[in-house]
Amino acid sequence: MGYNASNISVLEGLDPVRKRPGMYVGSTTVKGLNHLIYEIMDNSVDEHLAGYCNNITVILGKDGSATVEDDGRGIPVDLHEKGYPAERIIMTTLHAGGKFDNSNYKTSGGLHGVGSSVVNALSEKMIVQVMRDGCVYQDEYSKGKPVLKLKKGELLPIVDKTEKTGTKITFYPDGSIFDTTKFKADALRERIKETAYLNPELTVSFINERDGKEMEIFHEPEGISGFVDSLLLQENEEKRLTKTVSIAGEKDGISVKVSFCFSQRFGDNIVSFCNNINTMEGGTHVNGFKSGFAKVINQYAHELGNIKDKNVNFTGNDTRSGMTAVISISHPSPRFEGQTKTKLDNTEVQSVVVSVLNAKLQYCFDRDLDTLKTIISRAEMSARLRKEEERIRTNLSDKKFAFEGNGKLARQELNDPSKCEIFIVEGKSAGGTAKTGRDRTFQAILPIRGKILNVEKQSVDKVLANEEIKAIVNALGCGFSQGYGNDFNINNLKYDKIIIAADADVDGGHISTLLLTLFYRFMPELIYAGKLYRAMPPLYRVKPKKGKAEYIYDDKALNEYRAKHGNNFDVQRYKGLGEMDSEQLWETTMDPKTRKLKQICMQDVLDANRLTSVLMGEEVAPRREYIISNADKATLDV
């Protein structure tokens, strides 16, 4: 596009932005604050999409500033028809942009040139440097107003000479507008990473001087296929079932890129973008992808004879069971709706995505039958489970299905779930001690007895018939899911923390393992949401001849204690939670001020799964190996 200073339309000054900042950046919380950087970055990404910029650098300064620099053409600095440099117009007027010609200028998520003036209005100070025509031009603003008055027809001051071209903007957010002026570095880093995956030819460097971190360079030539792999890695790479498939196509000026992969995960995980904007609420591109994908898989399943009855189909959920996908489309004039304006609304997109999928997926699957067969067999499994679940749902009376409690739960007094926690305590005596020792205002105790059922190998109805499991599901209040048509709803969870309290020995480890498997299979969202914890009771209580008793949590710490105190102290080893009195249990395991909790993450579940199949599986050799290699831990308790 030939830029011409006259094609910038001038609409409004910046007063409305300072009056109602939330309207322009979402909110005045740290989220809105970070948004300022994203707006400026998006302009650089636009310049990349126009074909002129390959490198963007983002810096969080020690002085609280944020800087974005790109190596594009530089914002035009020639005189606008009103007699002022174009850069001035861009920075001081709302809705000023130089790219109204959609067909020539692909847009990223920015407010199309509006962004930088909004950031300017909400900044205590902003410095703009433009590298163009061998010169560095500089301009400065305070709360959106130019610091240097220019006469009509006067150009920006030149502060240096340079060979480079580009734009560098440094700003200091206005503390009188935002709740905080401390940018959230983690969220910014994630956004930068995402930008790199969505723009495979772009390199984005992140320098967090503020926190004294080393520079990080994000360059993701694999694009969204690399994005899928990184999502999978966050979940569990070793459970990958297929390679990552990528397709791309274009129709009616809408370009569509999709990458996906299948793993052992439950359900699907679809991350979607339109013009680099993360469409958290989905929309027509996601709907098109879902229906297009189901159509293609069903077609193959009939052709290959996996589905015999021509009137039967897999559901969309069946075909996506285990899928991790990234969808990225670009659209010349996207419309967004939804609560957070992150749902793509353009109806024409759906059929475009379907038709791109139809053609390109068939091309892929015709050349990669292995992947296709894996997807179909996952869909078959999903359909079987779905039918089994439907059968159980109709067979169980409503009353039975509501999991009548068996009375063992000791409830807390408060009703506010965000303040309450539940301890699932192994063993009858420990359960009793915990009931006495707890703070009954916010802590509930659910004792469970003996070994709970290993859910790994059981059918759904057997699992649900188990008394201990019923008690757990009933106490938590959020239902359960079997991956499909589930009635699990995390919003109904009655507690903020679910804490597994088991003995610090091999048996206790085994019970925790079984519980983890249960949660993973039937309430995986609880793990993703970080609601599940393991209590870490101490292994020893030591008391020197003179001095205060202390609790010790592992053997390493005991050795260190011994090195310090010689043998001049008494040691009590706790074989189980039940050996502590209620005060000790409160102090060591339950009091939020002194206890140690470990938040359960996916890795713990993976380890648990592995352990469960070793201990409970059919194969003897690995079990023997486990017992032998853990014999030292086991004999301690004998």
Ligand code: 0R9
């Ligand atoms: C550090 C953040 N970068 C930017 O904000 C940025 C805006 C920008 C830009 C152009 C090039 N690089 C940029 N970086 C540009 C240049 C030209 C035409 N269109 C865009 C050209 O040289 O012909 N601009 C964004 C809006 C405008 N420029 C415009 F409205 F002034 F044209």
